[in-house]
Amino acid sequence: xxxxxxxxxxxxxxxxVSNMRFDKSGSQNNPSVIYEDSSRPNxxxxxxxxxxxxxxxxxxxxxxxxxxxxxxxxRIILNIRxxxxxxAEILARKAYEETGLGRFQDKIIKxxxxxxxxxxxxxxxxxxxxxxxxxxxxERAPYGVIGSxxxxxxxxxxxxxxxxxxxxxxxxxxxxxxxxxxxVSIYNIELLNKAIIQxxxxxxxxxxxxxxxxQSAQELMTHPGINLxxxxxxxxxxxxxxxSGKRAICAGPGNPPVVVDETADIEKAAKSIVNGASMDNNxxxxxxxxxxxxxxxxxxxxxxxxxxxxxxxxTYEIEQLDKVIFDEILGSRxxxxxxxxxxxxPIQEILQKIGKHVDDSVKLxxxxxxxxxxxxxxxxxxxxxxxxxxxxxxxxxxxxRDAEHGFRHxxxxxxxxLDNLSRMARVMNCSIFVKNGSSVAGLGYGGEGYCSxxxxxxxxxxxxxxxxxTRERRCVLVDHFRII
Numbered sequence: 030x031x032x033x034x035x036x037x038x039x040x041x042x043x044x045x046v047s048n049m050r051f052d053k054s055g056s057q058n059n060p061s062v063i064y065e066d067s068s069r070p071n072x073x074x075x076x077x078x079x080x081x082x083x084x085x086x087x088x089x090x091x092x093x094x095x096x097x098x099x100x101x102x103x104r105i106i107l108n109i110r111x112x113x114x115x116x117a118e119i120l121a122r123k124a125y126e127e128t129g130l131g132r133f134q135d136k137i138i139k140x141x142x143x144x145x146x147x148x149x150x151x152x153x154x155x156x157x158x159x160x161x162x163x164x165x166x167x168e169r170a171p172y173g174v175i176g177s178x179x180x181x182x183x184x185x186x187x188x189x190x191x192x193x194x195x196x197x198x199x200x201x202x203x204x205x206x207x208x209x210x211x212x213v214s215i216y217n218i219e220l221l222n223k224a225i226i227q228x229x230x231x232x233x234x235x236x237x238x239x240x241x242x243x244q245s246a247q248e249l250m251t252h253p254g255i256n257l258x259x260x261x262x263x264x265x266x267x268x269x270x271x272x273s274g275k276r277a278i279c280a281g282p283g284n285p286p287v288v289v290d291e292t293a294d295i296e297k298a299a300k301s302i303v304n305g306a307s308m309d310n311n312x313x314x315x316x317x318x319x320x321x322x323x324x325x326x327x328x329x330x331x332x333x334x335x336x337x338x339x340x341x342x343x344t345y346e347i348e349q350l351d352k353v354i355f356d357e358i359l360g361s362r363x364x365x366x367x368x369x370x371x372x373x374x375p376i377q378e379i380l381q382k383i384g385k386h387v388d389d390s391v392k393l394x395x396x397x398x399x400x401x402x403x404x405x406x407x408x409x410x411x412x413x414x415x416x417x418x419x420x421x422x423x424x425x426x427x428x429x430r431d432a433e434h435g436f437r438h439x440x441x442x443x444x445x446x447l448d449n450l451s452r453m454a455r456v457m458n459c460s461i462f463v464k465n466g467s468s469v470a471g472l473g474y475g476g477e478g479y480c481s482x483x484x485x486x487x488x489x490x491x492x493x494x495x496x497x498x499t500r501e502r503r504c505v506l507v508d509h510f511r512i513i
Contacts, residue, residue, distance in 0.1 A: 283438030
């Protein structure tokens with residue numbers, strides 16, 4: 030699907046939306062950018078003291094949304110895109126300052142990516158079948174009120190992505206955001222409400238609680254007013270959602286492997302892996318987490334990495350680093366427990382802990398290890414990439430399958446051999462499989478297709494979009510309206 034550029038989004042929104050704009054006081058003004066200070070625009074817009082009050086407000090708003098025309102819903106989505114584009118940098122800065130995770134510049138990219146490439150109402154196409162016995166029409170209907178739990182790793186991009194898709198499908202949404210990204214998430218939700226109201230939509234289509242906790246998440250998952258759960262997070266919250274008794278769309282953990290065989294374009298492979306694995310300091314779930322390379326080209330790949338802003342660690346440096354980044358190592362071929370204080374941190378800060386200093390241009394450390402090393406089996410979410418030499422491509426693919434733990438999330442391969450590419454695609458059977466490119470191409474960044482930051486591998490939906498947030502409805506007219 031073709032994506033809109035930032036200028037196109039703004040142009041269309043300006044054409045179809047009222048010229049009224051709001052500043053922090055709610056009066057008419059010009060820009061959709063909320064001023065960069067510590068206050069929130071019109072505090073408590075969409076923000077409630079309890080899950081129950083947030084759900085009730087969202088229920089009322091969803092009924093009002095369904096009274097609007099589809100054209101009005103499209104105007105709301107366009108205005109959301111305009112506002113989110115205008116505020117992409119502010120939201121990125123606030124997310125970085127609050128969570129301390131990742132790279133500020135990469136967060137801007139993520140915000141703009143979901144704003145431009147998350148599908149809207151255009152994908153909600155009806156289907157019709159006619160025959161001797163009449164006409165049958167298939168259409169998509171909203172669930173109603175969706176409960177969404179979001180992570181600290183991608184707080185604003187997940188909220189923007191889910192809001193566009195869920196509202197396009199005719200739903201309202203109640204967010205329980207991650208407590209460590211509370212302030213930026215609430216700010217984001219208030220901006221979304223402003224954009225919706227300005228475009229003629231009802232208030233409180235997007236709501237949240239002012240103090241998100243584990244308890245409020247549990248209340249959201251069991252609230253009778255919630256018709257669908259959409260969860261983006263770790264294994265524990267995914268398990269809780271899947272056992273809640275409600276229909277749940279769950280995006281869980283991943284440990285994406287990348288295989289490089291002897292036919293690969295080694296220079297391109299090295300560049301793609303570094304660019305992908307270092308994005309936002311590796312905190313995105315789809316990014317390369319471990320490399321399996323065929324022995325005959327391993328030295329070439331290691332050399333190429335160093336030409337593309339990566340540093341290759343020596344064995345003794347890896348041994349020192351293990352003591353820094355792991356709180357606990359549980360044995361060969363088992364995930365270790367990562368020291369959370371290093372998650373999403375720049376490689377310079379991590380390597381300083383072992384007395385190694387690297388240039389600011391370095392984005393990733395490559396750690397050549399044996400296959401049993403815990404880095405291979407752990408979703409580390411920091412810019413240290415384990416690399417394992419394998420005798421041949423078949424063993425590399427099998428190792429990739431094992432290291433991915435059957436999450437069926439994401440995998441990459443660099444190869445010019447169609448048989449090898451086809452075998453890995455079948456063996457991995459992942460929601461995203463990227464061939465000869467960076468992992469983020471699977472999100473539409475440097476690749477074709479739409480974007481989603483809720484990749485529901487545990488429940489099978491894959492990359493979610495508005496259709497994921499709808500029910501199918503059939504309308505049958507018997508013995509009439511077959512025109513031909």
